[in-house]
Each structure stands twice: as C-alpha cells, then as structure tokens.
Amino acid sequence: MADNDDEDEALVGRVRDAFAEWIALVRSALRVDRVTDWTFTPSLWPDDSAWTAIVTRRVMPAARSAFARAAGALDVAASRLTNSWDQLTTATGGLLPAAGWPARLFTAVQRAWDGAAQRAADVRAAVAEVLTMERWRPISDLSGHQLAHVVRQAATQAAASVLAAAGTPLTKTWMPRADERVRAEHRQARGQTVPVSEPFEVGGFPLMYPGDPTAPPHLSINCRCRMTVRRA
Structure with missing residues (x-):
C-alpha cells in the first residue's frame, strides 16, 4: 500500500506540474499583466495541442511507470501490454483531455x-485571481489521484487478461470502499465476481474494472473502488 501511495503522489505531482505550466502559458498568451482592452479575445487562448504536449511530457511517463508497476504485481511485463496501454490513453482522451479541466479554466477566465x-485594471485583477494554482490545486490533485487509480485498475485488468489467455483461470471481484461516499451502484456491486475476461455489471452498464473510462461518467468519475484478482 505504501508503494501505491508513493506512486500515486508522484503522479499527482506531475499532474500538478502540468496544471501550473498550462496556467502560466494561458497568462502569457492572454497577456494578463498587460491587458488594455476589457473585451475577451478567445483567439488568444492556447491551442489544445499545447495542452496535449504538456500532458505527454509531464504526465505520460509517470502514468506509464505506474501502469508497468501495477502489471508487474501480477508478474506480467508491461512490454506485453502495449495494446492495453494504447487503449487506455485512447479511452481517456490522452489521460487528461483538453475537453476536461482546460475547458473549465477557459469558461472561468471568460x-x-x-x-x-469596463476597465483594464479591473480585468487584470479579476482574471489574475482565476489564473492561480492555489485556486485550481484541489482540482489538480483530485485529477491526479483519479488518474493514478484508473491507471492501476486498467493495468491489473490487462495483466490478468494476459494470464487468463495463457491458460490461468482467474476471476475478479468488485470491492468498493466502506464509507458513506460510495455511490449506490458501486455499493450494490460489492462482492460481484466474474471471469477476468468478462465485465462487471454496475448500475446496468458493463465495466471491465473500477473507473473504466468507457463507462458513463456517473459510474466512473472519481471512482475509488478496486478489484481483486484470484485463481478461479
């Protein structure tokens, strides 16, 4: 558990770095400290590709390391899971898609x-207040912890699938947290056990693992459940 916590914090830190770099880029692009026009100009906003590049450089290596470590817990080398990693990055829109927090930041700034x-000084003050890491750090840390959780569960699923395909009969069991924050659908799935190649049925939808990014948002976002894998 300590190793998982350390790795989670490393990934949370990389996500925090990505948020901070994006905020700095936005401040520079909008020339916040030198605003002379009170009219917002959306065309000055950095392109989504710039966010993708930041995530690729700052977050992707740590996420891939966490994926490999989780797979290694089942004695499966990450090199055997390239397709599964690619599927995860596709399903999540590149781990942290521009349609997520960067879009939310755009709305807040606008x-x-x-x-x-209608005074430049007022605009500078209002926008500068939005473009601070202090304001967005709770969202950054939540995003980092959620990403770490999804990466670990996805790697466990991928590694178990490889073992099952090689002839090791395995099952997986859905295990929610034991607190009042657990959503009803996840609480009802407690103890559900299925072959690793089959999905859980949670809230009427198929989920391959807790936090499955292909599931409806109300069943996947901020999920803290986990699954255990055992021989059938």
Missing part, C-alpha cells in the same frame, strides 16, 4: 473577464 468592469 466569465471573470466579461464580469469585470
């Missing part, structure tokens, strides 16, 4: 800009 009085 509202601050448009809501300020």
Whole structure:
C-alpha cells in the first residue's frame, strides 16, 4: 500500500506540474499583466495541442511507470501490454483531455473577464485571481489521484487478461470502499465476481474494472473502488 501511495503522489505531482505550466502559458498568451482592452479575445487562448504536449511530457511517463508497476504485481511485463496501454490513453482522451479541466479554466477566465468592469485594471485583477494554482490545486490533485487509480485498475485488468489467455483461470471481484461516499451502484456491486475476461455489471452498464473510462461518467468519475484478482 505504501508503494501505491508513493506512486500515486508522484503522479499527482506531475499532474500538478502540468496544471501550473498550462496556467502560466494561458497568462502569457492572454497577456494578463498587460491587458488594455476589457473585451475577451478567445483567439488568444492556447491551442489544445499545447495542452496535449504538456500532458505527454509531464504526465505520460509517470502514468506509464505506474501502469508497468501495477502489471508487474501480477508478474506480467508491461512490454506485453502495449495494446492495453494504447487503449487506455485512447479511452481517456490522452489521460487528461483538453475537453476536461482546460475547458473549465477557459469558461472561468471568460466569465471573470466579461464580469469585470469596463476597465483594464479591473480585468487584470479579476482574471489574475482565476489564473492561480492555489485556486485550481484541489482540482489538480483530485485529477491526479483519479488518474493514478484508473491507471492501476486498467493495468491489473490487462495483466490478468494476459494470464487468463495463457491458460490461468482467474476471476475478479468488485470491492468498493466502506464509507458513506460510495455511490449506490458501486455499493450494490460489492462482492460481484466474474471471469477476468468478462465485465462487471454496475448500475446496468458493463465495466471491465473500477473507473473504466468507457463507462458513463456517473459510474466512473472519481471512482475509488478496486478489484481483486484470484485463481478461479
């Protein structure tokens, strides 16, 4: 558990670095410290490809390391799971898609800009208040922890599938947390056991593992459940 916690914190830190770099890039692109026009200009906003590049450089290596470590817990080398890793990055839109937090930041900046009085100084103050890491660190850390969880569960699923395909009969069991924050659908899935090659049925939908990014958002976002894998 300590190793998982350390690895989670490493990935959370990389996500935090990505958020901070994006905020700095946005501040520079919008010339926040030198605003002279109170009208917001969306065309100045950095392109989504810049966010993708930041995630690829700052987050992807740590995420891939966490994926390999989780697979290694089942004695499966990550080199055997290249397709599974590619499927995960595709399903998550590149781990941290631009349609997620960067889009939310855009909306927050636009509202601050448009809501300020028609004076450049007011715009600078309002937008500068939005573009701080202090404001977004809780979202950053939540995103990092969720990403670490999904990566670990996806790697466990992928490694178990490789072992099952090689002739080792395995089952997986859904295990939610034991607290009041667990959503009803996940609580009802407690103890559900299926062959590793088959999905769980959670809330009427098939999920291959807790946090499965192909599941509806209300069943996957911020999921803290885990699965255990055993010989059948």
